[in-house]
Amino acid sequence: MTGAHDQPLLSVRDLSVRFGLKGQRQVAAVDEVSLDIWPGQHVALVGESGSGKSVTSLAVMGLLPDRGVEVGGEVLYRGEDLLTKSPKEMAGLRGSEIAMVFQDPMTSLNPVITVGVQLTEVLLRHLQVSKAEARERAVELLGRVGIPDPARRLREYPHQLSGGMRQRVLIAIALACEPKLLIADEPTTALDVTIQAQVLEVLKDLVADTDAALLMITHDLGVVAGLCDDVNVMYSGRIVESTNRNRLFANPRHPYTGGLLASIPRLDSPRGAPLTPIPGSPTQTLPWTSACAFAPRCGNRVEACTERAPALEATGDRDLRCFNPLADADLTGAAR
Amino acid sequence: MTEPLVQVRGLKVHFPIRKGLILARQTGTVRAVDGVDLDIEAGRTLGLVGESGCGKSTLGRAMLRLAPVTEGSVVFDGTDVATLEREALRSMRQNMQMVFQDPLASLNPRQSVETILTEPLRAHGIAYDSSRVRELLELVGLPSAAAQKYPHEFSGGQRQRIGIARAIALEPRFVIADEPVSALDVSIQAQVLNLLEDLQQELGLTYLVIAHDLAVVRHVADDVAVMYLGGIVEQAASDDLYSTPMHPYTKALMSAVPVPDPRVEETRERIILQGDLPSPANPPSGCRFHSRCPFRQETRCDDERPELVEVRPGHTVACHWVEEINSGQIRPHELTPDTVVQLEGHS
Ligand SMILES: Nc1ncnc2c1ncn2[C@@H]1O[C@H](COP(=O)(O)OP(=O)(O)OP(=O)(O)O)[C@@H](O)[C@H]1O
Ligand SMILES: Nc1ncnc2c1ncn2[C@@H]1O[C@H](COP(=O)(O)OP(=O)(O)OP(=O)(O)O)[C@@H](O)[C@H]1O
């Protein structure tokens, strides 16, 4: 880390999100989620479908619906709790301080407004610039995200662009005002791999150029491996393992993380190398109250696992939520 | 060498683009599959990879005559399926079955698992009893109690098992699996991939596995064919293809796949392609890949379509400059966005 930062840029403390109207049965989608992002740092939030990744990011951005949702805990941005901010204050922060890129660019771009207007609008709203200056900036930004003939593209509507180009436009919009934090929720999941590689490259470059911190939300551990400093693994609404990238991949200690890595086919592993699936499938309910939610699928299960819920504890080089984690391998030997 | 079980030659599937409601005029053609040759040997698995819209599913469907064949032949065990008439085609289909990507969409929600699994048997007038259902369920690793349940009562991985059980109910010799795991969560993909392998061993099946995920194909396929915009650009034994990809597109595709290992990610060289996949309604002339190719040359690439040529035993590549590229004589050039011929964007 360069420079002396005395506090994280974003510090999520004990975040919980429950859905359901008051009086009715509530469903917890996210619980006890804590994570820190330091200025300029790249942090990953990984987990399978339904594990609570998007709900976490929406809670941070203040974008959850305001009815039928109960949010607990703290979301500290530069030490101030975003959960106590008014909608107007949040709207001011979004775009200028914290920006977001979603999986489906079609839902975040307005289909009846040209790309140029959508991009310059952000610049005009947050920066002291004239219309002409904003236009010039917009052309430059589109060029920077690798869109050919940017001046022409500015006059086009979102549907006239391919999926990869739309995603690059969104990245350009998100980073237009040089926010301090970019939250990217599965930004390349809907794209083909060669387009994914283009978009990730653009994202990486721009984040580096602007010194922004990145919260990368994805189910793809491959994307994480090339991009993030720290990784948080989520299962059923809670973080189960959190550590730096090299440790996580070389020596996963939560049985879910280990299982995930052993079950993914790899491009560089020899043909016929066995895949070890995780048995069963993720449950949609969050049975954390009385047991470890991963217990039904876990090969390391001990008695405690079905009797009470494990807490997230700092153990040596990482945070772990597990009664019987995988062995702490000697990292020099774990290289494969 | 033995005759391949399945031999595809010059296969084309063209869809007309029509405009106008009453007098529908044909205003163009989508060349979804545009001259494909493939060989699949008995008992082996051919993996077919390529990006969205390149024609993989259409090719697979055409091989089973589920999509109209415009031109070419699909020879299965000596018989050309592409020209078979109704009755003969129907009985041929017993031997050739398909597993689909989205297990929920391909299973009738109102039918019990037993009905789903026995439907193909009834359709082909094959006698069965309940032990056949139990047997099929056991083969795909489901309890016999599953027979009385309905698709929505199962998880995604279990539903895909049901789809697989249905596909093998007629004891086919050849199964096409179109993106069999891409709708599944990563932690359960391996279950289904392992099941496909076990069934192959047990029943002696021949597979065509279609997937956009190169790592999945790496895991299951003996041979791999790479498709780009309606045509095969490279085919080889899996080990050859993954260790020495020779076509510029294959090289780029492979370098783009993220590997879940930071040490690999930090040291590998990535070939970033510029631009998007052109539309199959308006494919580039010459080599279909020339608009994005980092090795494109002044001559031949733009106006002459390269044929698949065997450059090493069992390794075929469709690129004019494959020798020069792989000996290092031709180096990739930096493509900037503006040098890319922007073809009609596809969406
Ligand atoms: N508005 C809502 N009302 C009720 N439940 C919701 C709502 N939004 C999300 N959920 C539930 O919260 C859980 C977590 O959803 P979330 O979208 O965060 O998952 P995710 O990890 O982002 O998954 P994916 O990888 O599929 O995007 C899910 O069980 C989902 O059904
Ligand atoms: N019935 C049809 N009529 C017109 N065009 C079609 C039809 N079916 C497919 N196409 C077009 O043919 C091309 C190839 O489609 P196909 O579904 O075979 O691609 P694919 O490689 O399977 O893609 P994906 O990975 O997205 O499944 C696409 O451009 C598609 O729009």
Ligand code: SF4
């Ligand atoms: S023929 Fe030319 S454009 Fe096509 S892949 Fe080879 S070098 Fe590239």
Ligand SMILES: [Mg+2]
């Ligand atoms: Mg999500």
Ligand SMILES: [Mg+2]
């Ligand atoms: Mg398809």
